[in-house]
Amino acid sequence: MRILVTYAVQGEFTELKFPGLIGEEEVQIGYLRTGVGKVKSAFYLSEAISHAQPDLVVNVGTAGTIRHRVGDIFVCRHFVDRDMQKLVELGMEYEIDSMDLLSQKGYCLHWPAGGVCNTGDTFLTELSDVSGDVVDMEAYAQALVCRAKNVPFISVKYVTDIIGQNSVKHWEDKLADARKGLGEFFEKLGGV
Secondary structure (H helix, E strand, O other), X not given: OEXXXXXXXXXXXXXXXXXXXXXXXXXXXEEEEOOOOHHHHHHHHHHHHHHHOOOEEEEEEEEEEOOOOOOOEEEEXXXXXXXXXXXXXXXXXXXXXXXHHHHHHOOOOOOOOEEEEEEOOOOOOOOXXXXXXXXXXXXXXXXXXXHHOOOOEEEEEEEEEEOOOOHHHHHHHHHHHHHHHHHHHHHHHOOX
């Protein structure tokens, strides 16, 4: 099994360990730093999928929130593009659910119930009306690429900041906590 782990910036890099997979099948884990934003993320992920042909893409990283607490972790299978959501009256697609492909392959079914990740090309620093549990700048684009390439996709986000409360500074301060929290989360999962 080949798993491609994506993350936006070096500060989010988290080495994943799936102890439950030892002895069941050989697992190769590759890592891809996509850069920040939907365009870079989609481009680099598309190239990596064509080259590496992973069985599963797992996006890990940090996110902001309005409704939850710093330190919360969300497993996201549903994604909203907040930039395209503004154009819904023009018939623009702005939501993706990745559960079908995950179910077909039997991946990540025992992972915690999903959150909703709201993606856009801005780092939100002020309270606004956004749908979803967490906000980021890459996950929707990655879900779109994976769906187009028929590769199961899931995203795991660690909440580093509360939107509207000095978000940029909190995000920078919380990167080490995020790496530790995500690492512990994946060690406890026991496999894909």
